[in-house]
Amino acid sequence: MTAVTATTADTFRPALHYAARNTWLNDPNGLIFHEGVYHLYYQNNPLDNVWGNMSWGHATSTDLLTWTEHPVAIACNETEDIFSGSIVYDRNNTSGFGTGSTAPLVAIYTSAYKQVSAHHGIQAQSLAYSLDGGYTWTKHTGNPVLNRGSADFRDPKVFRYQSDAGSYWVMVAVEAQEFQVVLYKSHDLKSWELLSSFGPANATGGVWECPDLFPLPVDSDPDNIQWVLTVNLNPGGPNNGSAGQYFIGDFDGTTFTSATTVTEGLQDPARLGDYQWLDWGRDYYAAVSFSDAPDGRRLMIGWMNNWQYANEIPTSPWRSPMSLVREVSLQSAAGSWQLVQQAAGDLAPHAGHSPSFNLAAVEISDGQHILDGAAGSVQRIDLSVAPGTAEEFGLIVRGNRTQGTRIGIRPTDSRIVVDRRESGQTDFHETFASIDTAPIQATNGSYELTIYVDHCSVEVFAQGGQITLTELIFPAATNTDVSLYATGGTATLNNLSVTQYA
Structure with a gap:
């Protein structure tokens, strides 16, 4: 099914932005470009248009503007809600989920365990895999694969790290209440070892969520690479409510070192305007980037809403759109660096x-x-x-x-x-x-x-x-x-x- 255009009964349905047909959505997750198609998964309540029953909704596009909605990809059940995460293309079948010549897509997501689960009250990281290009998913029987015994350990973003010493998977997740990004390493996506942590730093006026870590060339110079760490927080944004901040520095395969930290530890409220923000508006949250975007582009999308009023915006039967997809680049500026963002899709058609x-x-x-x-x-x-x-x-x-x-x-x-x-x-x-x-x-x-x-x-x-x-x-x-x-x-x-x- 495709997104419905605006009618007199649905005045606010966007024409250029994705919104689910008749349900709630929030954070984008599992973003990947695969076999010529952009896959947008997202936090979704398949039963209502307010937050709850967290599952992964799914939409696809070939141009980043026209989206086709598909059935729920990974559904909650009686033991777990399916919170945010990411998807990787396991080309070399390091996970063993592939069959024959078919390499799997692997989703790494947060299991938010319910009361009836043996892990109730815990958030831990789990796997699901797809052998048909991301349309149907099977949960790993060995879930969870990473459990810290924490109630607020969530939102894993996983990427393949390449170095002269070899390559391996890196997971970037958060301990939300501790304002910490935690990094882990794996060779098979199933067994993980702790690498390091980052934070608290800069904005800490709300829980940390939905991190991302990626390299970008400065001023398009491939010989000058900096790493960008993004982390969203709720509340504590520069204009109140939810927002996303970023840090720029170096990642050596083990540790991220920020060169743009303004405040170590818990934030100084007077310095809020000095931090680097993905967006200064009220309605850009949980932004993360697509894996494997073509031509080395770094493409991001965010949830266009704010937790202060998210459940109450006057839209029906759907609630919440996504932002436009943005291409981000890194520019030098006054002895430091800053992200620059442009709308990514071709609007001409x-x-x-x-x-x-x-x-x-x-x-x-x-x-x-x-x-x-x-x-x-x-x-x-x-x-x-x-x-x-x-x-x-x-x-x-x-x-x-x-x-x-x-x-x-x-x-x-x-x-x-x-x-x-x-x-x-x-x-x-x-x-x-x-x-x-x-x-x-x-x-x-x-x-x-x-x-x-x-x-x-x-x-x-x-x-x-x-x-x-x-x-x-x-x-x-x-x-x-x-x-x-x-x-x-x-x-x-x-x-x-x-x-x-x-």
């Missing part, structure tokens, strides 16, 4: 019949200015604007004359702002209406924004993807205006283009 809207070299005067011909519900907006005397200036999307989501720049404060207090339905939870901000500096005197607008979201990529903010919004279907605005003075629009999508 999704362009609608409405002509693009273009505008250039215009002064934005004080007030709100609706752009005739730019209205739409699903759009990409590219904007370049230079500061003038205005205290704040920018764009209002999915609006009318009184409502809309403001995406603005406050140059004096060096902040980019997403204001969703008047974005539509906001009263379903007391924390939803928000003004969320991130640090930003002008480049060559201008601010460059690319904004993806969908039926229930905005994703902002600023300064070429150096800063991102992802936010859910729930506007009326009739709120489609795009406006420029300035407050307390003027700014200069260098250029603006709007592409409409079907």
Whole structure:
């Protein structure tokens, strides 16, 4: 079955983002590119549209934008819930799960054991394998394969580590309540030995979850490789609620050493804005990367929701979308490094019949200015604007004359702002209406924004993807205006283009 397009009965179903047909989803897991297909597995309640009955849902795509939903891949049962994890292609059948010439896909997931289990109250790591390319799965009879006796040991991300001394599997998981990433080594995916741990460090205002560890070239230089460790936390994000942070450094096959740690141990609340965040918005969580992506690309996707209000967003019968898939790269910056993110899928085939809207070299005067011909519900907006005397200036999307989501720049404060207090339905939870901000500096005197607008979201990529903010919004279907605005003075629009999508 394929994702259903928006109808009057399902106003908020996204056109460019994946959402399950009629159930709940949260964290992406088991991401892999295999035999020409991207597989997106995810935390799923197959029986309802609120959290519970955790199993692995499954969707596939060949272009990262059009997804086909499949039956539940790995289901919970009376003894365990199936929490987050990852999938590897065991090319050399190190696990022994393969048959003949068929190498297995192996899922490494967290078993959250229930009261009737002999392991009740424990989270431990288990295996399942697939011999048909990831569509049906068999649980390993020897589960769990790694048990620390912990109630909060979860979210294994496994990859193959190659070195001059040989190769082996590395697992990156968390002790969530201890703010620790723990690393293990295995030759067969069944027997694991502890390598090292990392943390606490930087943001520790909530439990640590869903880690990832991968190498990236700096400035596309294959001779300059740094390792990136991502770890999500809930709560404790830079604008409250759930968020993901990252560290950059070195991994020698045993230990990850961070070169970008700001705070050792438990966080200093005053330093929250100094940490490196995958996304500064309220609705980008549990982001992890695809295994075996083609051409060496590092592709990530996150859950587009926030645990503060996740079960209460006003969507039905489905609840929660995923973000757009993003390609991440690593750039040098002021003696350090930072991740840069861009939307990964080719949106051109999704362009609608409405002509693009273009505008250039215009002064934005004080007030709100609706752009005739730019209205739409699903759009990409590219904007370049230079500061003038205005205290704040920018764009209002999915609006009318009184409502809309403001995406603005406050140059004096060096902040980019997403204001969703008047974005539509906001009263379903007391924390939803928000003004969320991130640090930003002008480049060559201008601010460059690319904004993806969908039926229930905005994703902002600023300064070429150096800063991102992802936010859910729930506007009326009739709120489609795009406006420029300035407050307390003027700014200069260098250029603006709007592409409409079907």
